[in-house]
Structure formats: structure tokens, C-alpha cells
Amino acid sequence: MAFVFNNVKQFSQENNKLHDAMVEYARNYNEQRRGLKAFEATSKERMESAINAGFINEVAKRSRYDLPTDMSDKTSVMRYCNNPTVQFFANEIAAIMIDMILPQTLMTSSISYITEFEFKDLGDTAKFDLKNNQYYTVSKADYRKRNTNMQKLYGRTVTLTGVNHMITIGQNLFDILIGFGSIADDVMKATVSMERQMLFESYDAFTTAMGNLSGNLAVTNYSSKSLMKLCQTVEAYNQGRKPVILGTAVALNGVLPTNANYRYLFDDSYVKNGYLQTLNGYDVVPLSQVADPTNPTPYSLKLDDTKIYVASPASDKIVKTAIFGGTFSSTNDAHDMANKNQFQTIEKSWETAVITNSVAGIVTNLG
Amino acid sequence: MANYGVINEARVQAQNIDAFNRTAQATVDVAGGGLVALANSGSQGNDVYTATVPATGALTGLWMAYNPSNKAIADVAGNTYTGLSTDPRVFTNIANKPFAAFKPKVGDNIVLTAECVASGSIASVAAGDYLNAANAQTVLARTAAASGIPTSTTTFVVDYVGYISFPASKGSIGMEQQKVFGVTCVQE
Numbered sequence: 001m002a003f004v005f006n007n008v009k010q011f012s013q014e015n016n017k018l019h020d021a022m023v024e025y026a027r028n029y030n031e032q033r034r035g036l037k038a039f040e041a042t043s044k045e046r047m048e049s050a051i052n053a054g055f056i057n058e059v060a061k062r063s064r065y066d067l068p069t070d071m072s073d074k075t076s077v078m079r080y081c082n083n084p085t086v087q088f089f090a091n092e093i094a095a096i097m098i099d100m101i102l103p104q105t106l107m108t109s110s111i112s113y114i115t116e117f118e119f120k121d122l123g124d125t126a127k128f129d130l131k132n133n134q135y136y137t138v139s140k141a142d143y144r145k146r147n148t149n150m151q152k153l154y155g156r157t158v159t160l161t162g163v164n165h166m167i168t169i170g171q172n173l174f175d176i177l178i179g180f181g182s183i184a185d186d187v188m189k190a191t192v193s194m195e196r197q198m199l200f201e202s203y204d205a206f207t208t209a210m211g212n213l214s215g216n217l218a219v220t221n222y223s224s225k226s227l228m229k230l231c232q233t234v235e236a237y238n239q240g241r242k243p244v245i246l247g248t249a250v251a252l253n254g255v256l257p258t259n260a261n262y263r264y265l266f267d268d269s270y271v272k273n274g275y276l277q278t279l280n281g282y283d284v285v286p287l288s289q290v291a292d293p294t295n296p297t298p299y300s301l302k303l304d305d306t307k308i309y310v311a312s313p314a315s316d317k318i319v320k321t322a323i324f325g326g327t328f329s330s331t332n333d334a335h336d337m338a339n340k341n342q343f344q345t346i347e348k349s350w351e352t353a354v355i356t357n358s359v360a361g362i363v364t365n366l367g
Numbered sequence: 368m369a370n371y372g373v374i375n376e377a378r379v380q381a382q383n384i385d386a387f388n389r390t391a392q393a394t395v396d397v398a399g400g401g402l403v404a405l406a407n408s409g410s411q412g413n414d415v416y417t418a419t420v421p422a423t424g425a426l427t428g429l430w431m432a433y434n435p436s437n438k439a440i441a442d443v444a445g446n447t448y449t450g451l452s453t454d455p456r457v458f459t460n461i462a463n464k465p466f467a468a469f470k471p472k473v474g475d476n477i478v479l480t481a482e483c484v485a486s487g488s489i490a491s492v493a494a495g496d497y498l499n500a501a502n503a504q505t506v507l508a509r510t511a512a513a514s515g516i517p518t519s520t521t522t523f524v525v526d527y528v529g530y531i532s533f534p535a536s537k538g539s540i541g542m543e544q545q546k547v548f549g550v551t552c553v554q555e
Contacts, residue, residue, distance in 0.1 A: 129453045130534035133542055149377035149476055156534040156543075157452035209540045217541065237541075318540060357534035359541045 003119045005099040007326045012100075015061075018054040019100060025051060025184050026101035026191070030108045033192075034288075051184035052176055055093060059173075062089040067177075074178060081173045087331050090173045091344070095329035097187045098194075098346065102327075105195050110288040113246060115202040115352070116317035118160075122325030122349065126160040130316075130357040133239065156357075162324030162349035167193060169344050173331075190346050196290060200302060201352040202319045209318070209354040210309055210362045217361045224258040224279070227310070230361040231282045234310045237359040241315040244283045247308035248301075249274050252284055254366045255308060282310075311360040318356045324349035370456035372483035372506065373434055374400040377549075378476040381469035389430060391468045393418035398459045399434035400483035401505030402521060403468060415465050423502040426520040428555060430468040431477075432505075435460045454533065456480065456545075471521060471552040478531075481546040483507055489546070496525045498550055516554055523550035 012019035025047045032038035039047065060067045063085045068076035080086060106117055118126045132153035139148050167190055175181035216233050219226045227245070234243040245255060252275035256262070264270050269277055276284050292302040311318055328347040337343075381387035391405055392415050403418035404425055421429055435458045439447040447461060460466035471477070481489045484498060488509035492498070495512035499522040510517045516524075526549040532542040 127451075132532060132534060134532045150375060151377070152375050154373075154455055154531070154533055155453035156536070157454055157457075158537045205538070209538055213540060353537050354535075354540060355537055356540060357542070 003103040003117070005103075005119070005326050007096050008100050011093075011096045015054070015058055018051065018058055018097075021047065021051050021054060022097050022100050022184065022187070023104070026104060026188060029188050029192075030105055034108065048182040048184045049179075052179065052182060055090075055097075055183045056177060058093050059086060059090045062093070071177070077177050078174055081177060082333070082335070084333070087173060087333070090176075091329040091331055094183065094187060094344075095327040095346065097183070098191050098327040098329075098348075101188070102191050102194065102323075105191050106198065109195055109199060110286070111195070111199045111202055113244075113285055113287065113313055114206050114311065114317060115198070115319040115321050118320060118322040120162075120322055120324050122162065124162075124324060126320070126322030126324075126351075128158045128160075128320055128355050130156045130158065130355070133237070133357045133359075135239075158353070158355045160320065160322040160351040160353060160355075162322070163351045164347055164349045165194070165197065167346045169346070194348055198321055198350065198352065199290060200292075202321060203302060205352050205354045206309075206319050207304065207307075210307075210360065213360070213362050217359065219361065219363045220365050222254065222308075222363050222366045224256070227255065227308075227363055228280050228282075230310050230363065231280075234312060234359050234361050238312040238315040241312040241358075242282065243310045243312040243360075244285045245279060245308055245310055246285050246287055248289050248303045248305050249286045250289075250305040251308050251366060252276075252286055255279055255284060306364065306366055308363045308366065309360060310363070312358055316356050316358040318354055318358065318360055319352060320355040321350055321352040324351075369486070370480070370482050371398040371459040372400040373398075373455045373480045374431070374483065375478040376433065376469065376475075377478050379469060380472040380475060387470040387472065389416050389468050389470075390414055390465050391416045391418035391430065391432075392463065392465050393420075393460070394462055395420060395505075396459045396462050397432045397466065397505050398482065399432055399455070400477075400479045400507075401432045401460075402429040402500045402507065403432060403505060404428075405430050405468065416468075418466075418468065420503060420505055421500045426500040426502070429471075429500050429521040431471050432460050433467040433469060434458070435466060437461075437464070437466075439464070456482070456533075471523070471555065473552050473555060475552040476526075477523065477550050477552070479507070479548045479550060480531075481548065484509060484548065492525060492528060492548055494525050494527050497553070498523045498525060498548065499554075520554065522552070522554040524553045525550055 028038040065086055068080050120126050132155050136151050141148055176183050219230050231243050290302045292300045330345050332343045405416040434455050438458050439449045440451055441447045441461050484507045492509050497510040498507040499517045499520040501508035516522055529547050530544040531547050533545050535541050535543050
């Protein structure tokens with residue numbers, strides 16, 4: 001079960017309907033992203049409309065300022081939106097709505113294959129005590145000695161402290177109140193944006209650390225035998241915890257037996273999926289490709305299609321992301337800006353790094 | 368910042384003989400495996416010995432610091448914090464705080480991390496070399512095997528150069544190989 005922030009727990013006790021609706025919307029949204037059936041019982045638009053209504057009512061309830069009697073009177077609606085108390089509660093509820101769905105959005109992402117999440121409060125330090133992954137050496141001995149030379153296995157502690165992240169967007173309360181905007185869609189997009197940024201940071205940390213591997217943990221030319229040897233090495237040094245083969249669908253498409261005397265039929269799983277689901281007993285797990293809008297080359301993708309990775313998710317996730325405290329949302333009053341721009345800024349604190357006592361491997365130059 | 372030295376007192380006489388163990392206090396930090404000269408406090412009831420950095424002419428009969436038992440880290444204001452890390456290499460015996468030391472005796476087997484040796488000599492230490500006390504430092508100095516046992520210093524012979532594993536540091540995968548020297552005391 002996904003983590004639940006304290007502010008979300010409190011909110012759901014006070015308004016379970018909005019909470020449940022938003023969580024259900026996010027569940028459908030995430031299933032839709034994964035290509036599964038979604039929004040079957042209720043359409044996306046109807047859910048968004050219902051969440052808008054729930055949001056507006058919650059703002060009115062908490063701010064103790066009743067909604068304009070005639071919601072079609074846009075002047076009254078605009079005046080209502082300019083009320084700083086109304087704005088304060090609208091921001092607060094929007095921020096809580098992000099926290100409602102962020103954990104489950106992260107858990108349904110392919111990020112969860114490589115990244116473990118730790119949820120802390122603002123100002124806290126996330127402390128990871130890594131156990132030593134080795135065993136003691138055993139010495140032969142005679143029977144007339146009380147003990148042999150003392151050994152110790154030492155651990156290591158690694159910490160993460162929050163780094164603030166911000167998104168500033170042009171969403172405003174007025175659009176939501178008059179039905180032009182969707183709070184559900186905005187919250188979902190902000191949440192997915194955060195998830196994508198966390199995936200980018202996780203993936204950057206992961207690929208940097210994997211790229212630094214050498215020796216028996218780095219295979220430079222693919223062959224099914226060299227991949228098997230890498231899997232064996234990772235399994236052995238993770239004390240028998242079975243690894244999986246990770247990569248994008250394109251990278252995994254080339255993970256085949258080196259002997260070319262194979263044939264496949266149209267209804268074979270390789271043809272259906274584009275990759276083998278299991279190779280020599282090791283599960284093959286695709287990482288969902290993501291768009292990389294920061295790359296100057298149009299339509300670039302973030303994940304590297306030329307490398308595959310071998311890691312044991314059951315041993316210890318390679319990357320750790322600590323999320324600190326709830327989400328903050330604030331609005332600049334349009335009348336305080338020279339050009340009457342209205343900004344909404346969402347803030348969230350997290351830090352990502354490779355922190356692990358596990359061994360992993362990389363295959364480059366896929367043949 | 369470099370790690371502090373860590374020892375594994377694998378098989379030492381101090382394990383069985385109380386008199387070879389002392390509580391000491393120095394005015395400087397002394398890492399695990401550091402050699403110090405001990406002097407009685409001179410006060411009745413005060414069992415904390417005064418530890419000083421070895422000096423020329425008094426390099427024998429030295430005592431070796433255990434790893435810090437309190438595991439405290441000091442900040443720039445002099446405040447100390449405990450319970451912050453499970454890695455023994457980030458701790459030293461902080462100045463002006465009591466710490467434990469033992470008397471190395473001939474035949475004692477000890478495993479020292481590389482940081483217990485003067486930094487300039489670590490790379491050249493080989494089996495058969497000697498690690499000995501030196502003037503104005505608590506870490507050990509290297510004397511090449513060919514030079515023989517240095518005179519009038521607490522000395523250990525290097526039995527082997529090896530590695531022990533630590534979980535990797537932030538940003539790395541796998542286990543970190545920490546260089547260690549397995550030594551035997553040959554001269555007190």
C-alpha cells in the first residue's frame with residue numbers, strides 16, 4: 001500500500017468524498033498511462049467535473065466564504081477569487097490533493113524497479129544504514145583453542161536531506177470556478193511532472209553509477225552467455241537474490257539467445273511483447289520510456305536504448321529517493337504583478353542518490 | 368575528507384588481561400589504531416591516563432587507541448553528536464574526551480585500516496615491511512623490510528596487505544574495498 005501523508009490523513013477524515021474521488025481519478029489516470037482500461041465506470045470529463053465541484057465546495061467550506069449565489073455571474077466569481085482567504089484555502093487544498101496521489105503515482109511507475117522511496121517530514125534527514133553484504137571467513141582450527149582471530153563486518157550510513165523543487169504554472173482559481181479549468185487535471189499533471197522529474201533524477205543517478213562499473217560487473221559486447229555470466233555474478237554477490245534484466249523495450253528487443261537458430265511464431269510472446277519475458281531463468285523487465293523535453297533534439301527520449309542493466313530488486317533498490325514533507329502551493333495575486341500575470345507555484349522537497357549495498361551490472365554495445 | 372583509522376584487535380593479550388587496558392585522554396584527536404604515550408594522572412582516584420603524541424626518545428612502551436566507543440562527531444562549535452553513522456571510519460577519539468587504549472604486546476595480531484599509517488607511505492606498504500611509532504604523529508610510519516626492525520620504537524611486522532568490504536559510498540554500486548594491513552607486534 002502506498003504511503004499516506006499526514007495532511008492527507010487529516011483531510012480524508014474531514015472530506016472523504018473529495019479524497020476518494022481524487023484517488024480514484026489518479027488510479028484511472030495511471031492505468032490509462034499504462035495502456036490499461038480506465039475511466040470505464042465514469043468518464044474522465046465527468047470525474048473532473050465532479051472533482052471541480054467537490055474542490056469548490058471544500059474551498060467555500062474551509063474559507064467560510066460562501067460561493068457567489070449566481071455562478072454564471074463572472075464578475076462575482078472574479079471578486080470571490082480575489083479574496084485572499086479563498087486563495088489561501090484553494091492553494092492548500094490543491095497541495096493536499098497532490099499529496100493524495102503522489103505516492104500511488106510513484107508506485108505504479110517503472111521508477112519503482114530501481115528506486116526506493118522514503119517519506120520524511122520537512123527539515124528531517126533520511127538516514128540509510130547499509131548493512132555489510134559480505135559473509136565472515138571461516139578458518140580451520142584445532143580443538144584446543146578457545147577462539148580464533150576476531151572479525152568484524154562494518155556497515156555504512158548515508159544520508160539525504162531535502163532539496164526544494166518548484167513548478168510555476170499559470171493555473172488560476174477563476175478558470176476552475178467558471179469551469180474552464182480542471183483542478184483534477186492540473187493536480188494530476190503537476191503530480192506526473194514531479195514523478196517524471198524524480199524518474200529523471202533517479203535514472204541519472206542510476207546510469208551514472210552503472211556507467212562507472214568496471215571489471216566483472218561491466219560487459220561491453222552483448223552475448224547471451226556474457227549476460228548470463230553477469231546475472232550469475234550479480235546473483236552470487238547479492239547472496240543469492242535473483243536479479244532481473246532491465247532496459248527499455250528497444251534495448252530488450254536485442255536480448256536473445258546468441259545462437260541464431262531460433263524461430264518464432266506470430267503468437268509467440270516475443271512477437272507480442274517485443275522482448276523475451278524470461279531469459280535463462282532471469283525475468284526481463286521493461287522500463288517505460290519517457291519523453292525528454294529538456295533535450296534540444298526534438299522528440300528525444302530519456303532512457304538509453306543501447307544499454308541493459310542487471311539488478312536484484314529483492315536485494316536492495318539501487319537508488320533511494322527521500323521525499324520531505326507535504327506539498328506547498330502558493331499564488332501571486334495578479335493585481336500585485338505589473339503585467340497582471342497570475343502564477344501558481346508548487347513546491348516539493350526531495351533528494352535522490354544511489355545508495356545501496358547491492359551489486360548490479362551493465363551491458364553496453366548491444367549487438 | 369579522509370577516513371579515520373580503524374583497528375580490529377583480532378587477537379591481542381589485552382583481551383584477557385585487564386592491566387593492558389587503560390582509559391586515556393589526549394588534547395588532540397586520536398583515531399583508532401593511533402599510538403600514544405600514557406602517563407598516570409598523578410591524582411588519587413583519577414584513573415584517566417594522560418595520552419600524548421609519541422616523541423623522539425620515547426617511542427617504546429606505547430599504547431594503541433581502540434576505535435571510539437562513544438561514536439561522536441564534533442561540529443565547529445565543539446558540540447558533539449552520537450548515533451549518526453554505522454561506519455566506524457567517520458569517527459575518531461575526540462580530543463579532551465576519555466577513550467580506551469590497550470598495550471600491544473609481542474605476538475599480538477591486529478588488523479589496521481590503511482589510514483592508521485602515515486598517508487604518504489600507504490601505497491608502498493608490503494608484506495614483510497615494518498610499521499612503527501614515529502616522532503610527532505600518532506599514525507604509524509613505514510620501514511622497509513630490508514632495513515630490518517627499527518630500533519627503540521613500538522613496531523609491528525606486516526603479515527599481509529588485504530581488503531575488507533564496506534557498503535559503497537553515496538553514488539556508487541557494490542562494496543567498497545578498504546585496504547587493510549594485518550600486522551603482528553614484534554617490538555613493544
